[in-house]
């Protein structure tokens with residue numbers, strides 16, 4: 001029987017390591033959020049603003065000199081030639097300076113925009129690597145991909161081109177009317193009439209576009225999420241020959257997106273020309289009203305020409321406003337969307353880590369599970385009911401149960417993929433709900449029946465979490481996980497690439513590769529959740545032998561449907577409908593648990609039926625095998 005020891009919660013203190021993953025103040029507005037990133041590049045933006053001001057100053061100075069040149073030309077006097085040349089040189093110089101400052105200011109705005117994009121992508125990804133299972137259940141992978149790619153690109157535009165245009169428009173709209181006012185206040189007021197009218201017309205359209213863009217962004221995220229789902233199930237789609245259905249499903253979302261984009265484009269096509277016409281209406285007004293002033297000698301011809309240039313300078317910012325409006329809206333909506341990731345809660349204890357010495361000592365008295373129950377959110381029935389047992393260092397515990405009996409739920413509570421109530425699971429004297437997941441996982445490692453492999457080589461998939469030091473030769477691990485023969489036949493041996501998610505390997509090969517990974521990087525408690533489900537009986541026997549021989553110093557919690565897997569463990573728990581219905585050694589359970597006995601007899605009979613006794617291969621030891 002397992003010894004029952006209920007640890008008293010220790011008044012332990014954790015050392016705050018200062019590793020704050022998400023330091024986003026949740027109550028800040030989207031603007032405050034945006035400014036926090038922008039201000040990291042204040043010197044670049046600051047210099048850019050000064051250069052933009054200079055650009056606009058040069059721009060509004062030129063028409064005045066053009067006007068003065070026209071007035072000189074009108075008089076047709078040879079003695080004005082020198083003055084005219086000076087004016088031409090001045091205009092050319094101003095134009096050149098304007099070109100230089102404009103180019104530099106663009107670089108000074110666009111580069112920080114790209115840096116903001118990089119910072120946000122890194123932070124979003126780091127945050128995603130720390131968020132818990134419930135977050136990923138609420139946000140499908142495709143939506144997250146869409147946020148990290150499309151939406152952050154939208155924020156880059158906001159931090160780059162939109163910021164530049166906001167300052168550009170502000171300077172243009174303040175300097176141009178000022179210069180016009182200096183020439184003729186009355187004519188300036190006439191020019192303002194089409195400007196105000198245009199603004200009122202476009203204002204309504206802009207409100208409508210804003211709503212549509214939000215819907216469009218959600219539709220884009222939904223389409224991305226749907227594509228990821230369909231691509232993940234591509235083999236099922238092909239084998240069931242439902243490509244037509246998949247194509248229609250995708251096309252439906254895509255058509256919806258097209259309709260929304262066309263609606264937006266329609267409004268944009270209506271609004272942009274209205275803004276474009278402002279310039280022409282102003283010019284007609286200047287010629288009509290300015291003409292009257294010229295005749296009445298209120299204005300010179302050169303001043304009217306200067307006014308015509310100013311009309312273009314004044315209309316341009318309105319045109320730019322319409323152009324950047326969608327980028328602006330898109331940027332704001334993208335910030336909202338990205339904050340779904342960045343503002344998501346990481347439990348506070350995940351920010352706090354044990355001092356190294358204490359972390360290395362973790363699991364010195366093992367794990368204690370006390371009256372653990374668990375109900376999935378939204379479910380009425382608990383998946384686990386009052387489970388208690390201990391795992392001591394070096395002990396091997398087996399869990400047997402029918403499909404759906406709660407084995408994986410129990411595993412996910414121990415490794416805290418699921419959120420449990422405090423006071424139910426302890427490692428030594430630490431309540432695991434108070435430990436950071438990083439500390440917990442330094443002692444507890446889980447290998448699941450659906451192993452995840454990276455699109456890298458066989459050897460890198462084994463080594464990837466082991467750090468720099470080689471714990472044992474890769475060849476040994478390949479032998480122990482029964483992969484050596486197959487890997488030797490691969491085109492590049494252990495350097496063969498396994499493809500995305502290990503697509504080039506069979507289910508059994510994937511499981512054995514993830515077992516090799518576990519053997520290569522030992523931990524204090526190794527949880528093997530149905531990891532041998534895709535291998536045959538002979539391989540299973542061999543692998544179990546290797547696991548028990550080579551992981552002796554570790555505790556092992558091994559979960560299986562098959563009783564044969566558990567014959568060699570120290571202690572077995574039999575689960576049924578979320579509860580432990582029997583526990584003991586293999587022999588004890590054969591005597592006193594009808595469920596265990598029946599399962600064992602049934603599986604033993606099935607196995608005998610499958611195996612030809614004389615054909616049972618005896619596996620050579622590593623030393624006997626010549627090729628290895």
Ligand SMILES: Nc1ncnc2c1ncn2[C@@H]1O[C@H](COP(=O)(O)OP(=O)(O)OP(=O)(O)O)[C@@H](O)[C@H]1O
Pocket residue numbers: 376377379383401402403404405406407408409410561
């Ligand atoms: N995310 C979930 N939300 C709601 N119910 C769940 C969830 N995951 C599992 N369940 C339910 O909890 C119960 C236990 O499931 P669990 O996966 O732990 O069983 P299991 O013994 O590991 O089964 P298997 O051997 O098939 O892996 C089942 O009734 C299952 O439907």
